[in-house]
Amino acid sequence: MAAIKDVAKLAGVSVAAVSKYLKTPDNMREDTRQRIADAIAKLNYRPNPFAQSLRTGRTNIVAIAIPEVDNPYFSKMFKLLQEYCEDRGLMAMLLKNANMEQARNAAGILKSGLVDGVICYDEGQADTFILELEVGVPVVKVGPVTDGAYPATVGIDLRSGIKKLCSHLEETGVRRLGYIGPDSDISSVQKIEAIRQYCDSSALFLDPAVFLTDCHTYSGGYECCQKLLDSGTALPDAIIVESDMIALGVLKCLSRRGIRVPNDVRLSGYDNTDISQMSNPSLTSVHIPLEDICLSALNMLCALMRGEAVSPVTYHTDLEIRTSTMPPR
Numbered sequence: 001m002a003a004i005k006d007v008a009k010l011a012g013v014s015v016a017a018v019s020k021y022l023k024t025p026d027n028m029r030e031d032t033r034q035r036i037a038d039a040i041a042k043l044n045y046r047p048n049p050f051a052q053s054l055r056t057g058r059t060n061i062v063a064i065a066i067p068e069v070d071n072p073y074f075s076k077m078f079k080l081l082q083e084y085c086e087d088r089g090l091m092a093m094l095l096k097n098a099n100m101e102q103a104r105n106a107a108g109i110l111k112s113g114l115v116d117g118v119i120c121y122d123e124g125q126a127d128t129f130i131l132e133l134e135v136g137v138p139v140v141k142v143g144p145v146t147d148g149a150y151p152a153t154v155g156i157d158l159r160s161g162i163k164k165l166c167s168h169l170e171e172t173g174v175r176r177l178g179y180i181g182p183d184s185d186i187s188s189v190q191k192i193e194a195i196r197q198y199c200d201s202s203a204l205f206l207d208p209a210v211f212l213t214d215c216h217t218y219s220g221g222y223e224c225c226q227k228l229l230d231s232g233t234a235l236p237d238a239i240i241v242e243s244d245m246i247a248l249g250v251l252k253c254l255s256r257r258g259i260r261v262p263n264d265v266r267l268s269g270y271d272n273t274d275i276s277q278m279s280n281p282s283l284t285s286v287h288i289p290l291e292d293i294c295l296s297a298l299n300m301l302c303a304l305m306r307g308e309a310v311s312p313v314t315y316h317t318d319l320e321i322r323t324s325t326m327p328p329r
Contacts, residue, residue, distance in 0.1 A: 002043035011039035022089050023302075046086065061091045062301065063118040065106050067098040072245055072273040073288075074121065077142075080294040081119060088302070097121070110137055117301045122146075122153075123185050138304035142297050144186045145314055152304055153312040154297045158187060161286030161317030162194035165240065165268055168284075168319060170204055172327045174237040174266060178210030180224050180250055181242020188213075188242050191270065195240060209233045221249025229257055235265045238325065244269035244276045244285055251279060251324075266325040281323035289315050 008015045013032060021028060021036045028036075039045070064081050066074040082092040093115060095106040110118055115137060122143035138152070145155035169177070179195065182188040199206050210233060212224040221241065228235075241247035247269035254261055261267045261281055269276055272287035293315050300310050 002045040004045070006043055007036065007039045007045050010043065011035040024306075046089075059114060059116055060089060061093050061115045062298075063093045063095050063106070063110060063115045065095040065097040065103075065118055065120040067096070067121060067123060069094070069096065071243070072275055073243065073271040073290075076273060077121070077290060077294060080291060081298060084295055084298045088298070097123075117305050119297045119301055123187070138301055140297050140301045140304065142293060144190050146186070151312055152300055152310050154293055154300065155312060155314040156288060156293065157314055157316045158190045158286075159194035159197075159317075161270070161288075161319055162191055162240075163198055164317075164319040165284070165286055166195060166198040166202070166204060168321060169238050169266065169268075169325060170202055172266075172325065175203055175205060176210075176236040176238075177204055177206045178212075178228070178236040178239040179206065179242075180212045180215065180221060180228075180239055181246050182216050183213040191240075191242060207236055210236045210239070215246055215249075218245050218249040218252075221246035222253045223249075225250040225253035229253070229259075235259070238266035238268070241267065241269050244271050244273045244283060247283055247285075248275060248279055251283070261324050262326055268325055272320050276320070276322070279324075284322045284325040285320050287318045287320045289318075 004018050005015055008018045011018070011032075013036060017028075017032065018036055021033060025033055025037075062081075062085055064078050066078060068074045069078075078092070078094055085092040093109075095102075095109065095118070097103045097106055097120065106118075109115065117138040117140070119140045119142060122141040141148075141150060141153045143156060144158050166177075177195065177199070179192065181191075183192055195206055198204060209231075210228060212228060215221050215224045239250065241250055247267060251261060251267060254265065254267070259265060267283065269283045269285040272285040276283040276285040296313055296315075300313075303310050
């Protein structure tokens with residue numbers, strides 16, 4: 001297994017330069033940074049976090065607190081952060097924070113001294129960590145844009161993608177909309193508000209009879225769609241679904257009942273996860289730049305752990321148009 005001195009020798013730099021690269025690569029000259037990166041890749045070098053912790057007094061473990069593990073969106077978020085942590089000689093620890101009990105259990109781990117910091121997907125739990133439980137380690141919040149003043153925040157503008165989706169649907173002749181998904185968490189509330197705001201100033205109409213909110217999962221999407229079809233309510237022109245995972249459940253139900261997408265009804269998801277491209281038809285979905293968001297969150301956390309000041313950043317969402325919302329020929 002390659003050691004840090006092997007990387008230094010191959011790159012033609014000092015061990016201290018390699019160590020600096022692992023901590024603050026942005027503060028190095030481009031040619032030096034590239035030589036070190038090439039040497040690391042060639043030698044397949046991975047820093048030993050335990051050896052580093054003996055020298056620095058830190059554990060080099062970063063906690064990633066997310067609400068769900070089986071949701072493709074949060075699964076991808078954790079995998080990305082795990083990869084980015086490994087590139088910096090850090091280890092990622094998964095914590096769940098779907099409810100207050102899980103948040104308190106996670107806070108106990110954070111207080112124990114086992115981790116150096118935490119990146120928390122925020123549906124309110126990050127404020128629990130920071131304000132109520134005082135975990136004593138740097139906390140970076142990732143999640144929907146809110147009015148909060150906490151500086152270590154990577155915000156996601158969920159509304160911008162919804163506006164682009166509604167505009168796309170309107171341009172393709174859609175007039176009557178339906179919605180399937182939750183309506184109680186911060187993310188879903190913002191998406192629904194964005195749909196309603198667009199409808200207020202356009203030709204689109206969000207039909208209350210096709211507004212089903214008792215679902216969070218694939219099976220929930222299937223069951224909600226089944227209720228809609230059994231109710232006798234006429235299908236809308238398009239159904240906006242709160243996430244790709246729920247949308248696949250809706251798509252499955254429509255398919256089993258002989259309803260064609262997009263010919264009979266158009267369907268869209270949210271998150272632009274891999275499953276949206278694999279479905280048949282492929283699923284139009286709002287794209288969240290998750291790679292950039294995760295990298296920004298880790299950079300922010302590393303800055304906090306070095307004692308540096310940080311400022312909030314916001315990422316906008318976009319639209320990936322696929323077959324499920326294209327006008328039938």
